[in-house]
Amino acid sequence: MVGPPGSGKTGELVRSLASLLEQRVRCDRILVLVPQQAQARRFEAAVAQTCQARHLHSKPAIETIYSLAQKHVSLFFPLIAPPAGFSRSVQEPLFINIEAAQYFVDRLVQPRAEDFADLRMSRPRLARQILDNMNKAAVCGFPLEQIAERLSSAWAGEPSRLLSYQRAQDVALAFRHFCLQQGLLDFSLLMDVFGQHLLPSRSYQDYVAAHYRHVVADNLEEQPPIAHDFLRLVLRTSDSAVLVEDEPGGYRLFLGADPVSARELAAYCDQTIRSDHVFVAPPAVVSFGQALQGALSGQPISTSRGDWPAVGEGMAGLSNGASWLGSGDRPGIARYWAEMVDWVARQIERLLAADAQPADIAVLAPFVEDVLRFELQERLRSRGVGVRALRPSRPLYDHPTVRAMLALARLAHPHWQWPLTPGELARALASVMADLDAARAHLLAEAISRVGALSLPELSDSAVWQRIGERFGERYAILQRWMSGRDPAGRDPDAPLDVFWQRLFNEILTQAGFALHRDHSSAVACDKLIQGARAFRQAMERAASDHALFEAEANDIGTVPGIAPKPSVPPAVDAGLEYIVIVSQGLFGAQHPDEHVQEQESQPDTSSPNEIVLAPVYAYLTNDFRSRYQFWLEINSLGWWQRIYQPLTHPYVLSRRWQTGTRWTDADEQRAGLDMLSRIIGGLVYRCAGHVFLTSSRLGIDGQEESGPLERAAQRVIERAGK
Amino acid sequence: MKLRPQQAEIAGYRGGLLAVSAAPGSGKTHTLAALAAQLIREGVVPPDSEVLVVTFTHSAVEAIRSRIRRALAEQHLPAEGFRVLTLHSLAHQIVRERPDLAGVPTDFRIDDELSSRQAMLTAVRDFVRAEEDYWRSFLPPELAGAQRAEVEERWRETTQRIGAEVTRLAKNLRWTPAELRMRIAGNWVAAAEAGDEAPPVSPFLRIGAAIYERYERILSAGGRLDFDDLIWRAIIALNNDDDYRRRLARRWQFILEDEAQDSTPLQEEILESLVREHGNWVRVGDPNQAIMTTFTASDVRLFRDRFPRRLGVRGISLSQSGRSAQPIIDLANRLVDWATHHHPEPEVRQMALSKAARIAPVAPDDTQPNPPATESMIHAHAFDTGETEAQRIAQSAVSYILRYPDRTCGVLAPTNAFGRLIARALEEIQSRYPGRTLFEDQLRNTLRIRVVAGVLGQALRFCGQPANTAALVGLRRALQELAALDRRADQDNEETDEPPARRVEEARPAYDDGLNERRINTLLRSAKVERLLFPDPLDEPALPARVPVGADEQRAIDQLASLAAKWARASTLSPDQIALVVAHDVLRRTEDLAAAHSMALSLRRYAEANPNAQLGELADQLDDIAANRQKYLSDSLLGETSFQPTAGVITVTTMHKAKGLEWDRVYLTSVDQIEFPHQVEGAFRGEQWYLEGRDPATEARMQLRALYERSADGAAHRTPLPTERDLIRQARLEYIAERLRLLYVGVTRARRDLILTWSRERGGQPNRPALAIEALVLEGPHSH
Secondary structure: OEEOOOOOHHHHHHHHHHHHHHOOOOHHHEEEEOOOHHHHHHHHHHHHHHHHHOOOOOOOOEEOHHHHHHHHHHHHHHHHHHHHOOOOOOOOOEEOOHHHHHHHHHHHHHHHHHHHOOOOOOHHHHHHHHHHHHHHHHHHOOOOOHHHHHHHHHOOOOOHHHHHHHHHHHHHHHHHHHHHHHOEEOHHHHHHHHHHHHOOOHHHHHHHHHHOOEEEEOOHHHOOHHHHHHHHHHHHHOOEEEEOEEOOOOOOHHHOOOHHHHHHHHHHOOOOOEOOOOOOOOHHHHHHHHHHHHHHOOOOOOOOOOOOOOOOOOEEEEOOOEEEEOOOOOOOEEOOHHHHHHHHHHHHHHHHHOOOOHHHEEEEEOOOOHHHHHHHHHHHHOOOOEEEEOOOOOOHHHOHHHHHHHHHHHHHOHHHOOOOOHHHHHHHHHHHEOOOOHHHHHHHHHHHHHHOOOOOOOOOOHHHHHHHOHHHHHHHHHHHHHHHOOOOOOOOOOOOHHHHHHHHHHHHHOOOOEHHHOOHHHHHHHHHHHHHHHHHHHHHHHHHHHHHHOOOOOOOOOOOOOOOOOOOOOOOOOHHHHHHHHHHOOOOOOOOOOHHHOOOOOOHHHOOOOEEEEEEHHHHHHOOOOEEEEEEOOOOOHHHOOOOOOOOOOOOOOOOOOOOOOOOOHHHHHHHHHHHHHHHHHHHHHOEEEEEEEOEEOEOOOOOEOOOHHHHHHHHHHHHHHO | OOOOHHHHHHHOOOOOEEEEEEOOOOOHHHHHHHHHHHHHHOOOOOOOOEEEEEEOOHHHHHHHHHHHHHHHHHOOOOOOOEEEEEHHHHHHHHHHHOHHHHOOOOOOEEOOHHHHHHHHHHHHHHHHHHOHHHHHOOOOOOOOHHHHHHHHHHHHHHHHHHHHHHHHHHHHOOOOHHHHHHHHHHHHHHHHHOOOOOOOOOHHHHHHHHHHHHHHHHHHHOOEEOHHHHHHHHHHHHHHOHHHHHHHHHHEEEEEEOOHHHOOHHHHHHHHHHOOOOOOEEEEEOHHHOOOOOOOOOOHHHHHHHHHHOOOEEEEEEOEOOOOOHHHHHHHHHHHHHHHHOOOOHHHHHHOOOHHHOOEOOOOOOOOOOOOHHHOEEEEEEEOOHHHHHHHHHHHHHHHHHHOOOOOEEEEEOOHHHHHHHHHHHHHHHOOOOOOOOEEEOOOOOHHHHHHHHHHHHHHHHHHOOOOHHHHHHHHHHHHHHHHHHHHHHHHHHHHOOOOOOEOOOOOOOOOOOOOHHHHHHHHHOOOHHHHHOOOOOOOOOOOOOOOOOHHHHHHHHHHHHHHHHHHHHHHOOHHHHHHHHHHHHOOEHHHHHHHHHHHHHHHHHHHHOOOOOHHHHHHHHHHHHOOOOOOOHHHOOOOOOOOOOOOOEEEEEOOOOOOOOEEEEEEOOOEOOOOOOOOOOOOOOOEHHHOOEOHHHHHHHHHHHHHHHHHHOOOOOOOOOOHHHHHHHHHHHHHHHHHHHHHHHHOOEEEEEEEEEEOEEOOEEOOEOHHHHHHHHOOOOOO
C-alpha cells in the first residue's frame, strides 16, 4: 500500500494483522517490522486495541531491524563469528552503546588530532562522524574501505580534505579491528555482521523461512536498505505480506533510510494499492501545500483570489488553508524572535478561546530552543495548558534531572576532584526534590556550602529549615543519609556508577517527595542514563586488557619553536568518570541510528490532552503526529531545508545507490534540499486537519538574518493570493 | 532622491568594474543607495537575483538599508531585490549555507571580541605557565620587588599583544599554526645551510607562533571560529566548490562595496570570487580615510593603487562635497599636497595621501551648499599642559554651544585617555547647568545601553542567587532606572512633537511608580525572598508583620515578585535565553530590544566558549558595560542605531570614531608630534623600555609579513629576511602615513570651524605641534 499520511494505511495494516490472528496464525510466525522503537510502541497499542475489540489474546512481537538483528546475531553468533573475523578467544558478543563506541574512537583519534587540523570541530564531534560513516556503510552494505574512496571521488575541493577522509577511515578500520579482537559489537559491526554474514548464510535463511510465514511492515520508506534486504529474504518464502509505504516520506534519510530501495520491494508483491483518499487534511490545506511546493520548484501558481480571501485580525491569510503574521514589507516576518513568539502565543490563546483543545495544536520549528518552550509554558500556564516538548534528538545532558544525577555522582566521588559550584548544587537539589523552587534551593545550597564539604553534610540547624520548609528538611535528611555511605541501607561507596545510580533511582528519586515520583518523562531519561552507564562499564571492562592499543597523546603543541617540549603522562581510566565526561559533552543524538540515543520522549502514554505539542519538524514527521492546527515557526531559517552538515560524512554519497566516482555537485545539493523540503511540506500538510499558521523573525535567536527557500516560496504564494 | 552630476554619473552605472574615489562629505552612502534602487527599478537585476551591498559596520548596514527602502518606496516598488550585509555577515552566510565545504559542522560557533579575547588570555596564561623560565628571561635580571611585578605585568600585556597580532596576521595570510611553525623552522635551516649569519627568526615571532598554536587549540576544541576564521573559512568554502561559488555569484549579480579602503586582502578575495563571471563590482571608498590598517589586516594599497589599474576598471571621483566651508576644504587639500610633495620622509610621500581624491565645493545652487567661507574659521592654539588643554577646550566648546544652540560641536581626541580627560572637564562644567545637557560622551556607552545592560546584568545576577535580598533590591533599582529613562524619553517626545519611538505592540507594565524608594528597598531587604516569590500556604508572611505596608507598595512589591519568580523559573535556561526572556518582559523600545538582543548574542558566545561560567560571571560582563568599565562592543554586534550629533550638544569622541560624522565646529586635540610623528628616528608608541626600546608586537608582525612575502615571491630560503632595523623602519613609515590620514579625517569632519590644539609639554618633555600643522597652519595664511 502506497499513499499519503492520513489515508488509512496503518489502520488497514492493523486490521490485516488482526485478521491473521483471528485465523489462529501463531504469533511467532508473524514478522511485524517498523522503523523505530517509538513507533513500535504506538503500533503495539493500536494492535492491542484491535485485539481487545476482537477478543484476541495473543499479540506478536513488534520489531525494528535493530532489535531483530541483535536477537539473531546473538542466536547465530557461534556460527558466524569465525567468518566475520572475530578473534578466536571471543566467546559471546557484547553489544556496546554509542558512548562506549565514541570513547574508543576518541581514544584512537587523540594522537592523530593534528591530522584533522583543516577541519574546525571538537574531537567528540569528529569521533561521532567516524562512527556515523561506519553505520552508513553497514546499513547500506559496503565495506569500510570504501568510505574514503566514495567521499574522495565525490569531493572537488582542496586535496587536504582527501587526507582527512583517509585518516578518518584509518581510525574506523582500527576501531573495527579492535572490536573484532574484543568481541565488542557497536551498531555498525552488528549491522555489518547481520548483513554480510548472517543474511547470506544458508542455515539462517532456512531458519527465517521456517520461522516467518507472514509479514506486516509499516513505513518501509523510513527503513534502511538492510531492512529491505531482510524483507526480500522473507518475502521469498512467506505465505502473506502487507507492506506499507508513506508518500511523501523518507524523513529518516539522514539516519540511513532509503525510500528508493523500499519501493523496489513492490516487485515482490502481487499487487500495489494506492490509497489516495486523504481523511485528515482538508482540501484547502492540501492545496496550500501544493501551492508552496509549486512555488518551490518555480512552477506558476494556479490559484486565484477566489480560493483564498484574506482574513482579518492582524492576519492576512488564506482563510481555510493558512494564515501568517501580517506585518510590514516581508509578510510573516516579525523583527525580533520574541515578537514572533508573542504572535504565536496570542494565536494559540485565540484558538483555545474558540473551540480548540490544546492537543489540537502543534508548534513546529526546525530547532526547538528551551526558551521557546519556556515562553509558551509561561504564557499558557494561566490557562492551565501545558507544553509537551518532543525532542528526540535532545542530548540526555539537557534534562535537568539527568544533570542532577551527574551532580550527585560527583558528590559521591570526591576523589574525582570535580566540585559543584553553589549554582550547580542548587539546580541539582531543585531537580531532585519535588516542588523545591529556585529560591529555596539556593538557600539550601548556601547552607550546605557554608559547611564547606565536598559531599552532602548533615544539616540540623532548625533556622535553616524554618526558612526552607520542614518538609524539605525531611527530604534532605533522607537524601543525605543515603548519600553519606555510612548508612548500611544507603549507597555502597565502592559500587560502580551505574549501580550507584540505579539504587539512587529506585531508593530515593522515584519515592514520594522526590522528582521522579510522578515525572515519567524524566524517569525515562534517567533510566537511559543508567543503562548507558552500565553498557559503558561492561564495554570498558571487556576492553580493559587492551589499553595498550591507545598511545599517549603527542604533546608538543603550543611550545616555542626550537625549544624542547615537556613530556606528559597519560592518566588512568575511570569508567564512571569517562562516562560522565562523555554525557556532559552533550552531543545530540539526531544523527545516530542507535536506539539508545533515540526517541526517549515519544511514548504515547506521556501525552495529555491538556498539552500543546512543541516539536522540531523532523521529529513531528518521523513520529507521525497529526494536529488540527500547525504553527510553522522560523520559516526563513535555512534549517527548514538544510541537512545537518558534517565535513567528514555525507548521507547521499554514503547511500546504497551512489556510484563511486561520481562527483557530488552543488546542483545535486540544491536538488536534494528542494526535494526534501517539498517532502516536508507535503508531510506536514497531510498531517494537518485544520489550518497552518506561518511566521518567522528577521533575526533568529542566534542573531543572524536568514532567508531560505521556504520563506521565498511562501512569499510567492502570499503575493499571489493577494492579487 | 536628488543627485549631483557626479552622483548621477555613478547612479547611471549599469555594469562592469567601477572604482569610486569619494571625498569626505560627498554623499557616497546616498549615491550607493540611489544606485541600488536604480538597478532594481530598471530591472537590470535579473529575477531571483539581488544587488548585494557590502559595508563595514552594522550601523552602516541599517543606514543603507533604510535609504534603499525609501528610494524604492518613492517609486512604489516593494523593498526587495537587494541585500545589505557587513563583510562578516556575508562570510557567515557563505559558511552557513555550506558548512561542509568550509570544513565545519552545521552548528559551528562564532566568537565575538569578548569571547575571542578571553581565549587569547587563556592561551597566553597557559603559554606563560608552560614556558615560564623562557618568558622571564626577557626581563632585566636586576629588577626586584614591586618594580619587578609591575614590569612583569607590562610584559604580560605585551605578550598578549604579540599573540593577538601574530594570530590575526597569520590568519589573514592563511597560515595555520603548523604552517607557521614550519616556515619558522625552514628559515633556520635555510640560514644554516647557507652558512649565513642570517638573522634568526625573532624570538617575539616565535612566542607569537606558540601562542597562536595554543589559541587555535582552544578554539578548535570548542568548534569555534573567530571573525578572522569566518572570513578564511568563507574563502575555503568558495574555493572548494566552484559550482557553489557560481551559484552565489548568480544570486548576487551586482556587488556594491562601501568603505572599500578598509577591506582586507581576504575580504577583497571573497568579493573578487563572487564577481568573477559577471564582473559587476562597484567599489566606493576614500583612500585618504584608511585608518584601520594597524588594527586590522586591511591594506589601503589594494583599493587605492591596484584596483584602479586593473584592466577594464572605470574610475569616477566623487569629489564634490557640500560639507565644509572653503577654508577647511583648502586646508584638507593642502594637507594632501604637503604630504605628497613636502613630507620629510620621501617614502611617506608615496604612502600617505592620494591626490586623486581632492575635495571640491558643490555648485552654488545646490540644495545642500557648503557653509559660507565668511562664517568659517581655522584656529590653532598651544597650551602649557594637557590638563589645561582639556579644560580650556571644554570651556570654549561650552560657550560655543550656549551661543549657537542650533549648531553641532565635536571634540575629537587621538586617544581614549585624552578624550576622557576632556569629558571629565566637561562633567565639571555640566554640574553648573543642571537643566541642560551639554555633552554626549561617545567614548562611553550611551545611557540607554548602560541601563539595558544594567537590567540584564541584575536579572542574571538575581537568577544566580534567587534567594538573595540584595540581588532583588539591585534588580528593582535597575528596573526603576529603566522606567525613569522611558518616562523621560516619552516626555521629550511629547515636547518635541515627534512621533513616539516605535513600541513593541503590547504595552509592558511600568515599574516607575513614584513610591518612596527607600521605604520599598527597606521592605525588600527585610523580606524573605523565597516566600515573596514562591509563597507556600504553610509559610509565615514574606514581609515582617511589624511594618505596615500600603496598598500601592504592596502592588509594587507583588509586581516585582511575579517578574522575579518568572525569571527564577527561567534560571535553568542558558544565560542568553534568560536575557531574552527578561528583555521581552520589560523593554518597550525597539532600540533597547535591539541592544538586548546583541548583548544576549554576546552572552551566548561567551557562554559557549566558557561552558563553566556562572551566571554571576556573565552578570559581571554586563555590569562592566553598565558601569562603563567596558565599551559595549557594538560594532561586532547588531542593531546598533547609528549615532548622529545633536545640535547644541557637544560630542566627545575619538578621531577614529568620528569617521562618517560631521560637526559645525570641530576641536582636534593633541595634534602633536607624539600622536602624529613625521620621522622614523625617535621614540614611538609600543616600545618597551625594559626590552631596550624594542616593540615586540610590531617586530613579530612585521617579520611574519616579511616571511610571508618572501615565500610568496618564490625566493624562499635564499634571500635573507630583512633586518630587524629595516622592518621597524617600514612599520614606522606605515604608522606615520596612517596618522596623516587620521589627521585628514579629523580635519574633514568640520563644517565651519576647526580648532587645532596641543600642549607645549607632555610627560615632562617639551612637546611640539605636528609638523603638518606647523607647515600648513602656523606658517600658512591662517597662522595665529
